[in-house]
Amino acid sequence: MAITVAREPSAQGKRPPFGVKTREALIAAIWIAPAVAFVVVFLLYPVISTLWTSLFNFDSTEFVGLANFQKIFTSPGTLIVLRNNLIWLVLGTMATVALGLIIAVLVDRVRIESAAKAAIFIPMAISFVGAGVIWKFVYDYNAGGNQIGLLNAFITRLGFQPQAWLVGPGNNIALIVVYVWMWTGFCMVILSAALKGVPTDILEAARVDGAGELSIFFRIIVPMISPTIAVVATTMIINLLKIFDIVYVMTGGNFNTSVVAVEFYNQLLIFNDNGISSALAVVLLVAIVPIMIYNIRRFRIQEAQR
Amino acid sequence: MSGIGKNPASPADITTDIDLTSDKPSALAQPTTRTLTPRERLIRSVNDGLMTFLVVLIALIWSVPTFGLFISSFRPPVAIHSSGWWEGLVPPWHFTLENYQNVLKTQDFGTAFINSLIISIPGTIIPVLVAAFAAYAFAWMHFPGRDWIFLGIVALLVVPIQMTLIPILNLLTDAGLTGGFVGIWLAHTAYGLPFAIYLLRSFFGALPGDLMESARIDGASHLRIFFRILLPLAVPSLASLVIFQFMWVWNDLLVALVLLGGAPDHAPMTVAIANLVNSFGTNYEVLTAAAFISMALPLVIFFSLQRYFVRGILAGSVKG
Numbered sequence: 001m002a003i004t005v006a007r008e009p010s011a012q013g014k015r016p017p018f019g020v021k022t023r024e025a026l027i028a029a030i031w032i033a034p035a036v037a038f039v040v041v042f043l044l045y046p047v048i049s050t051l052w053t054s055l056f057n058f059d060s061t062e063f064v065g066l067a068n069f070q071k072i073f074t075s076p077g078t079l080i081v082l083r084n085n086l087i088w089l090v091l092g093t094m095a096t097v098a099l100g101l102i103i104a105v106l107v108d109r110v111r112i113e114s115a116a117k118a119a120i121f122i123p124m125a126i127s128f129v130g131a132g133v134i135w136k137f138v139y140d141y142n143a144g145g146n147q148i149g150l151l152n153a154f155i156t157r158l159g160f161q162p163q164a165w166l167v168g169p170g171n172n173i174a175l176i177v178v179y180v181w182m183w184t185g186f187c188m189v190i191l192s193a194a195l196k197g198v199p200t201d202i203l204e205a206a207r208v209d210g211a212g213e214l215s216i217f218f219r220i221i222v223p224m225i226s227p228t229i230a231v232v233a234t235t236m237i238i239n240l241l242k243i244f245d246i247v248y249v250m251t252g253g254n255f256n257t258s259v260v261a262v263e264f265y266n267q268l269l270i271f272n273d274n275g276i277s278s279a280l281a282v283v284l285l286v287a288i289v290p291i292m293i294y295n296i297r298r299f300r301i302q303e304a305q306r
Numbered sequence: 307m308s309g310i311g312k313n314p315a316s317p318a319d320i321t322t323d324i325d326l327t328s329d330k331p332s333a334l335a336q337p338t339t340r341t342l343t344p345r346e347r348l349i350r351s352v353n354d355g356l357m358t359f360l361v362v363l364i365a366l367i368w369s370v371p372t373f374g375l376f377i378s379s380f381r382p383p384v385a386i387h388s389s390g391w392w393e394g395l396v397p398p399w400h401f402t403l404e405n406y407q408n409v410l411k412t413q414d415f416g417t418a419f420i421n422s423l424i425i426s427i428p429g430t431i432i433p434v435l436v437a438a439f440a441a442y443a444f445a446w447m448h449f450p451g452r453d454w455i456f457l458g459i460v461a462l463l464v465v466p467i468q469m470t471l472i473p474i475l476n477l478l479t480d481a482g483l484t485g486g487f488v489g490i491w492l493a494h495t496a497y498g499l500p501f502a503i504y505l506l507r508s509f510f511g512a513l514p515g516d517l518m519e520s521a522r523i524d525g526a527s528h529l530r531i532f533f534r535i536l537l538p539l540a541v542p543s544l545a546s547l548v549i550f551q552f553m554w555v556w557n558d559l560l561v562a563l564v565l566l567g568g569a570p571d572h573a574p575m576t577v578a579i580a581n582l583v584n585s586f587g588t589n590y591e592v593l594t595a596a597a598f599i600s601m602a603l604p605l606v607i608f609f610s611l612q613r614y615f616v617r618g619i620l621a622g623s624v625k626g
Contacts, residue, residue, distance in 0.1 A: 300457075
């Protein structure tokens with residue numbers, strides 16, 4: 001570094017007007033300025049503004065304190081919305097991570113690994129909207145006559161009554177299945193990479209000591225890849241908290257399937273209530289803050305290891 | 307000498323050889339190296355057969371929904387409404403391109419497709435460029451507050467888009483940009499930046515530091531290093547980011563719905579399809595073809611650039 005400092009001015013032919021450090025800082029400021037400007041104007045300012053708006057009435061003319069939040073947490077309609085988001089969060093995260101891990105372990109042991117992985121991964125490339133249309137053909141319900149939905153055709157063959165999957169009880173689960181279909185591939189790819197990083201000699205030693213495959217899986221592999229599992233799970237949680245498209249496209253939030261993001265959209269553009277919709281967004285942000293803190297901590301630990 | 311660039315376990319290194327196309331079994335798949343008794347060998351092959359069966363079954367279950375839509379999109383409207391798509395697989399076949407013609411001509415999905423491109427291409431290029439400059443500065447320049455500013459940007463990675471939509475809508479209205487493409491480009495740039503900067507900084511930071519140092523000693527400016535040394539080296543990482551951002555913008559529904567709200571002539575594929583689902587709940591024949599057209603581009607990109615796609619995913623999340 002000392003060499004760099006000494007040589008730089010001479011390489012430029014003349015002394016810079018400031019010290020080398022100040023000059024470098026100024027240049028850096030120019031390099032990051034566009035990014036910082038975008039982030040401040042379109043992310044940071046809006047977050048602060050929304051926090052502020054959430055304390056006002058529907059057209060932001062009257063300060064109402066925490067009344068919007070009180071409404072959200074007491075009215076039966078939004079309580080169902082919050083409950084649904086919680087169901088999404090818990091079931092969606094567990095299902096994608098668990099399935100992703102199981103499939104990663106399974107495909108690891110077969111010869112058709114790459115083909116199987118691609119098949120499971122493809123839905124990642126499809127939009128939620130496209131997935132919604134795809135799954136309409138799975139869940140389609142016909143009260144009488146020929147079933148054109150795959151699922152109802154299947155269960156009527158087995159002698160059961162056809163079900164209105166997206167309307168009746170359990171419709172939230174039916175929507176979550178679509179998400180799981182789309183995102184299990186993501187979890188699988190990352191967990192599969194982590195599995196390939198587990199050192200052979202440790203597993204070999206366990207096997208020599210007579211450990212069964214199941215106990216090797218739970219006692220060695222899972223603990224060893226737990227940081228990766230945590231990363232995958234947090235990604236899923238962030239996704240699921242903000243879930244919007246699947247619900248919007250498949251049920252429009254009707255039949256007790258609404259989630260916070262859909263309710264936000266309805267309040268904003270259909271009921272024109274800036275106060276409630278801002279408050280709903282704040283609820284999402286507050287729910288995500290622990291993950292934000294966790295991410296920053298993880299990042300700093302990594303940086304410390306550099 | 308600073309520690310930058312001396313990171314043996316950076317994501318770029320980890321992920322170089324891991325992708326979907328790799329069939330290399332992991333340590334798990336090689337239970338033991340000693341010779342097996344015939345009985346053990348029998349159990350092993352039965353096990354392998356079971357595993358393969360299970361994996362094939364899972365892969366089939368995963369593929370069937372998409373396959374069903376694909377078949378449906380080629381069936382005549384009457385058939386779509388009266389029988390399941392699997393019945394269309396039995397001869398005599400009645401496949402037709404009618405739905406696709408219908409969608410592109412009468413439903414004007416051609417415009418929506420073009421709109422999607424108009425939104426996605428600048429919505430990808432601008433954030434990647436802006437992020438590349440910032441990531442270079444964060445990785446290779448020294449300035450006060452560098453780590454704090456970077457951490458701040460990483461923190462914004464998780465901000466729910468919903469949190470930002472109302473103020474952005476107001477900002478764009480004040481600037482007279484609502485309903486136009488410029489507003490949505492700017493918004494997508496901002497939404498994409500935190501991840502893009504985070505990913506590119508990891509990639510750039512993993513490049514050999516000696517190279518940069520010696521270029522600096524030789525008097526090369528940052529701009530020169532960036533364009534002559536860094537960008538050529540970073541092509542694979544930029545590719546994975548471009549794919550990500552493109553898919554994200556292409557597949558986005560919420561941002562387009564809110565920011566383009568009253569301008570149907572600017573609506574991208576996702577919005578057009580969502581409108582169709584909502585307004586004609588059972589207008590399946592149009593939906594099938596429309597949905598497939600919207601998937602075509604991401605699927606082509608996915609299959610041709612799978613390697614970069616997976617690399618980006620891994621680098622974005624396999625950390626620590």
